[in-house]
Amino acid sequence: MSGRGAVGAPLDRVEGHLKVRGAATYANEWPVENPAYLYPLLSTIASGRVTGVDASAATAEPGVLGVLTHLNAPKLAWPNDPEVAALQSGEVAFHGQFVGAVVAESIEIARYAAGLVTLEYEKRPVDVDMRADRDDLLKPQHAAIFGSQPGDLQDGSSADSAVGDFEAGMDSAIHTLDATYSTPIQHHHPLEPHTAIAVWTDDEITLYCSSQGVHLHRTLLANAFGIDASRIRVISPHVGGAFGSKVFPVTWATLAFMGAQLVPGRPVKFALTRQQMFTLVGHRPATIQRIRLGADADGRLVALGHDVVQETARAKQYAEQTVAASRLMYAAPHRRTTTRIATLDLPVPTIMRGPGEATGMFALESAMDEFAVSMGMDPIEFRVLNEPAVHPESGLPFSSRHLVTCLREGSRRFGWEHRAPATPARSENGWLIGTGVASSTYPSPRLPGNTATIRVGADGRHTVRIAAADIGTGTWTTLAQIAAEALDVAVEDVTLQIGDTDHPLASSAGFSSGINCWGTTIHAAAGELRAALNENGGAVPDEGLEVTTDIPDNPYIAQYAMYSFGAQFAEVRVHEDTGEVRVPRLLGVFDVGRVINPKTARSQLLGGMTQGLSMALHEAAAIDPRYGHVVNNDLGGYHFAANADVGSIEVHCLEERDPYVNPMGSKGAGEVCIVGTAAAIANAVCHATGIRVRDLPITLDKLLR
Amino acid sequence: MDQEITLRVDGKEHTLTVDTRTTLLDALRERLGITSAKKGCDHGQCGACTVLLDGRRANSCLVLAVANAGAEVVTAAGLADGDELHPMQRSFISHDAFQCGYCTPGQIVSAVAMLREAEAGWPSVVSEDLDADEVVLDHGEIAERMSGNLCRCAAYANIVPAIAEVARS
Amino acid sequence: MKPFTYQRAGDMSSAVATVAERPEASFLAGGTNLVDLMKMEVLTPELLVDVRHLVSHQIQDLPGGGLRIGAGVSNSELAADRRVRRGYPMLSQAILAGASYQLRNLATVGGNFLQRTRCMYFRDVTMPCNKREPGTGCSARDGQQRDLAILGASKLCVATHPSDMAVAMAALDAVVHTVGPAGERTVPVNRLYRSPSDGPERDTVLDRGELITAVEIPAAPIAARSRYRKVRDRASYAFALVSVAAAIEVGDGAVSGVRIALGGVAHRPWRATTAERELFGMPATEESFRAAAEAELAAAWPLPGNAFKVPLARNTVVGMLRALTEEAR
Known part of the structure; x- marks a missing residue:
């Protein structure tokens, strides 16, 4: 198909042949050597604090490699965001909060041993009374992550x-x-639970993570652990559904990191159970x-x-x-x-x-x-x-x-x-x-933080790289179509690479912004590449040609x-x-x-x-x-x-x-x-x-x- | 408590040692690295783990591996013949009967088994004539027979026609 | 899951003896409910005695009519059996209304009777529950009440029995055959389940180590035109809010035979004997049906969160009887 007809064509999903066999690799399915398994402990009270931990029975269970609670978990550099940090204190703010974890040789051992850990709590009264006539209602001040100006609500707008x-x-x-x-x-309930495999070595930290945005998740985790983001690579080419639950929350990866630090050199696998997804992913x-x-x-x-x-x-x-x-x-x-x-x-x-x-x-x-x-x-x-x-x-x-x-x-x-x-x-x-x-x-909306790289080889193949996500939305297919049209080449001549922090910065999949942000960036990069090719007389140099472009401003937004x-x-x-x-x-x-x-x-x-x-x-x-x-x-x-x-x-x-x-x-x-x-x-x-x-x-x- | 068992998966025999607690699903995914069947709920409430177990569709998350020593297991990966996809797999692609793809292997195994059940004259709860010799797989019949496979992306409106097309041929 | 030993039983008597002698042992057949509950440590057996291969997988005609169904028959096979579809459509429909094809392929007839309640407080080991841990109290009664019982409940327990199949079996006067440490015996389905007021931790009258080997359904011409109707929060793949198995015979405008059982309303499949008694000999009219259903439900003891089940059960019974009599005309 020529570039001109690429956009608007009802193409089959390019990764379809993988998905129908179950061969598209989701986060928990990456082959890793000799993994250890993590199973979490969740709070059984909604408000209060953990006052006692007895992990002796769990530790004594054969195959248990370690037990984590707030008493021994690594202290994080950014401990206060409950969507990122875990096990930083004994405080319990909701029922089903992470209060510990067991790392063991198998899923079966980790899960059983988690049940052997006994926790004592000091309970506070529970207040989950949702009424419009409460006398303690507040005007919100949500810390806007998106939106051009700070506002009261999540999209950056005002409350009133x-x-x-x-x-x-x-x-x-x-x-x-x-x-x-x-x-x-x-609840979102994507069919793929929130999962992570963490491989933590002195050289590199690799995280296979079910993610709507690998760069945002990497930034959140790097901040939490106080390490340079460049040390972490987050990989997530296929996501088994998300619907918003894999944008901001990332504590499952935090626990996988903590587990990986506990057993240096061993990959740690962690998948939330369906039941746990009710309280830990928004x-x-x-x-x-x-x-x-x-x-x-x-x-x-x-x-x-x-x-x-x-x-x-x-x-x-x-x-x-x-x-x-x-x-x-x-x-x-x-x-x-x-x-x-x-x-x-x-x-x-x-x-x-x-x-x-x-x-x-x-x-x-x-x-x-x-x-x-x-x-x-x-x-x-x-x-x-x-x-x-x-x-x-x-x-x-x-x-x-x-x-x-x-x-x-x-x-x-x-x-x-x-x-x-x-x-x-x-x-x-x-x-x-x-x-x-x-x-x-x-x-x-148009979100900031998008960069695309396009490289054309002497063979005429175009490789488009941007760390976008396909959460079932068709990104693998549609971004290739946009690139093909903008480059005026056949879709088959475009190789798209997404879902990996080794690729350039991209905003998370959400807010119906994917095509608008990633597509616009690719479109701009394609324009630059074509201009560069023109400067070169239309021919691709032997060593190929590569451009990297940030998302352009849109003057019409105002x-x-x-x-x-x-x-x-x-x-x-x-x-x-x-x-x-x-x-x-x-x-x-x-x-x-x-x-x-x-x-x-x-x-x-x-x-x-x-x-x-x-x-x-x-x-x-x-x-x-x-x-x-x-x-x-x-x-x-x-x-x-x-x-x-x-x-x-x-x-x-x-x-x-x-x-x-x-x-x-x-x-x-x-x-x-x-x-x-x-x-x-x-x-x-x-x-x-x-x-x-x-x-x-x-x-x-x-x-x- | 470990026990050695053999399983025949997608035509290939495997001998492995499992904890008695290991489900067939975990044996496939964690012991054998065969990840076609997916873990969605681990309690028989979503169908993502559906495999053919000795020829019939079953939730592999609810059966113990030790209790199924010697079983013949077919996953969606085993439905394809090398590079040649099963007609149901091709129909799912052409009807775009999935989005994220996570429930898809279970849907496809389930659909293939469902056609065999219908062929055998098995009724469903929506069958007008419970005693009919032949099952007419209209929208309502397919939808009911596929309701043990949840799809959160909600591709149902494409899944039913994808299956209907294979049923017709 | 708690670690356990798996044993494939060699013969029935040793299987029964093993489970009878060891309180931490449990039979395993289809496993769909047992494995589910073991994962959450609601059940923690240390020995599983696999009997699936030992119990009969046959459905046989009984002399003089009726069927003998081996306990190892899968739910799918029973629902698809021609004799069941023709002679006892309510049973076929009840099974087909439950769970999914995948689960029914695994689940056995014997196991279906012995499913544990789906009460979410029973399934959550951090919650008090008299059925799971006698004496801890019932947290469901003052909690989320939508799925709870309106009939036969006690202050100790308000859980419902989740089976659809058992509801039809109750309406059909089916009889369970067992083998236990004390030998073989038969128990009518309508006497299989214990009242929660007698201690909700034991669902049935079966002894430890007693195994269901078969169920017999007597001949019942009335059942040839019978139906099962399940009302639930989703069109499929959901447990019943209320379900009704019903059959009715009308001669000269009056009710000459009737079977009604309700699901989703009690700790057991609820045979509506009061309604059946009220209807017998009455004109087959909407008014009679309604009066009978109301008589049955007069004993209901609903909670605020499940009070809707009373009119729902009434309307469903009336609707079923109406449809069955209209069909017969």
Whole structure:
């Protein structure tokens, strides 16, 4: 395939032949000589401190090589970040925190011996009470890692915002809505657990690590251990899913490092169990959200308010942009958003696919539906009527915004015009049937810290190197396509190298930023390489030619608001006797700019929609307030969608090129697809039954009559 | 407590010493370095470790290696004939029936076994006619029969057509 | 896992004698539940006596109708057996509604009866649990209650029995055959499980070392048109919130025979004898079905977190009986 047709071609995944045999090497599968195995000890209290350790029985067990606790673990240079450091003191800030580890000759010995270590605790009272009326709610100050300016929330934005006079706007409204929604703690649960193999020698420290960003993980670990980052090599070419849980948390690698220091020269293997993943790799924080809407007689919004209370951890503050979408989706002259956090004795939350928007849009898009119905308006027409001309808060124009087209195109494809306006819509063999719609959005941020190297050999082969990650997103394929187009060569003539800190700096996979950041950098490097070739008369010198380029600045970032959009439609069936909910059909129309690879993009979009279905119907951690632990801590207890939960899913992309986000014309696709799905399903459930469920997940007991 | 056993994996015989506590999955992955079957949950709740055990699909995380001495084990790696992929593997690639690929070997082994079960006339809980001689593998039947293999990337909407295509041929 | 010795039993009597004499010993068959619990050290046997090859893998016709099913038959084979699919569809459906094909290929019929509860407090060794450690208290009762029992529970234990197969077996009046240190005996499935008030640490009336060798299902023409319906939080691969095995015969508009058993609601498969009694001879109407279901559930003792199971069980029973009678018309 020539360079010109490379982008936009529905190529099969280049690593597909490996994955279908199980031959793609995930972190725990690298062949290493004579490994030792680590198994951790987790706290069995949610708040307090370890006051006594008896490791004698464990140490005496044949095959045990060592026992680590806070009493003998290496002192870290950066001991205070609980997503990176472990075993630095006896303090316990949540149930299921690392409090020790056993290193042994086999998995079986390590795990059994871990159970032989006895710990004594001094307990403090447990507080996991998530309520919006707590008197100790705080305005967050999340230490922004991303975002151009420091802000209160994880994306660098402020906790609160206001335009006009919200209360006066509400007072002036003819129609009003005031409703509160809530979402529970949810877990990422990639099928590949968080694993690491650490090989620590005097010369080099090698870490095979399940990672969304090898450079960020290396930096975090180098800081924690107080060593030069150049001594550490992190390798992660294939990642068995992540969804945000392999960006910031990295304590499993920290423990593997500590284990490796305990048995010098021996590789140490460590894989979290599924149960341990409930407390050690982050979660989507629970929210309580109040939405207030006011409209004039025609249904035009005059006031929009979104007040959020989120749960965060005592161990480390995390606050996400739950309010973000409400700041940009709909026009209204008077508006406000607020974010407050409840600090609890729970594990540390983190980003999870669509962080902020996924939960925030469940509330906003449910409210939009309720409001439309209460005013006797069609939910699509109500949204179209309130489409803003510019970003309602910043006043910036959108780089591209085709939400209305998504709604209209989706309406046509879904057959929305046949929808019965009344509830119950219809019934068939004991099932009530209803349909619903919701909008989707997610930003297209550009993150700093990206460099690409391209080398062309005399044989005409191009090697593109950047330490990007493929967490199932199709990076191995799509970056090769972008490089081929930019270099105007065939995709087969491009060799891509990613997932290794030996390759140039790259931002982590997340925030729907991968293609935008890595692709733009590769595009720039390709331009430089072609210029260099031109200088050389178009010929490749015998020794080859190599360029290295940093991600270029995008001057348009200050001039345009950059977001993907979408419209999602759901058909649901609710059983009249039992309240069981089925979703036979989902349809999504997305404005994600130019699509690099329609095949992998479609998979990503329908995967996100299915996770949205799962969020709507299944997912919730059950926390026991007495102990502060996750009760349903396995995949038999914590459900996410199985094959039988999923019916027909249709995905359509508008293919409208974005002129400003990046030179490829693309926008983010990885997260916009999970945003809005839960609301579309909740809206459909209400259409089918007349019951409005404002508290996720929508389980049958909430619909039982 | 160690014990010596033999296992035949993907057509090749292995003699190995295992702790009685070692599961078949850990014997494959940690003792033999055969990592095609994956560890997802270690409790029979995800299906990533699915192998053919003496011809039938099974969760290799829940069986003890010592209790299966002499067993014939087939992983996804063993379904391919050298460089020639199994039709199910080719169909998974062309339908893009996976993203991260971690559940994929288990899905494919499971799908291959599922077609044999259907061929043998085994019903499922969604079969309209429990006593039918022939199983019609429509969307609902395939989805139910594949529900013991979770996919968190949620490629289900591609997995079902990928299997249906092989079932038709 | 605690270290253990693995022994492939040579013959039945020595296997039984070994497990009977050694409290730290346990039988191993399919292992799907035992190995699962051993990994978490909920169970810590020091000797596993493998009997899978010893127990029968045959399904035989009984003289005069009915089936004798060897305890070693896999769940898959039993569900797929033609005689079961035709004569006892509720049993086939119940098995197919449980777990996954992979698990059912491994799991045996004998082991299915003896599954331990899925109560998450039982499965977590750091939590108090009377079933796991007698006398420590029940932490589930005041904890997460969604999956807990509404019938037959005690203050000592509110766990449910997780089996689907056993629910159909209860409705079919199946009888378990065992061999133990005291010889062979039979136990009806409806008398196999002990009430939690008698000490929840023992699930069944079986003695230490007593092994299920077979289960017999008597002839039951009523079962030829029977069904199993499982209501759960996911469309597949999930344990029941409520399940119902049911069969009904109607003559001249009145109920002339009925079988109902419930799953997901009690420490055992719950044979709904009250509902069956209430229905017998009554007109086969929605009103009768509802009254019978309510009579059965009058004894329910729900907790705030599982109170929904009462109307859910009622509606599911009514829906099943309605569907079965409509089908027969």
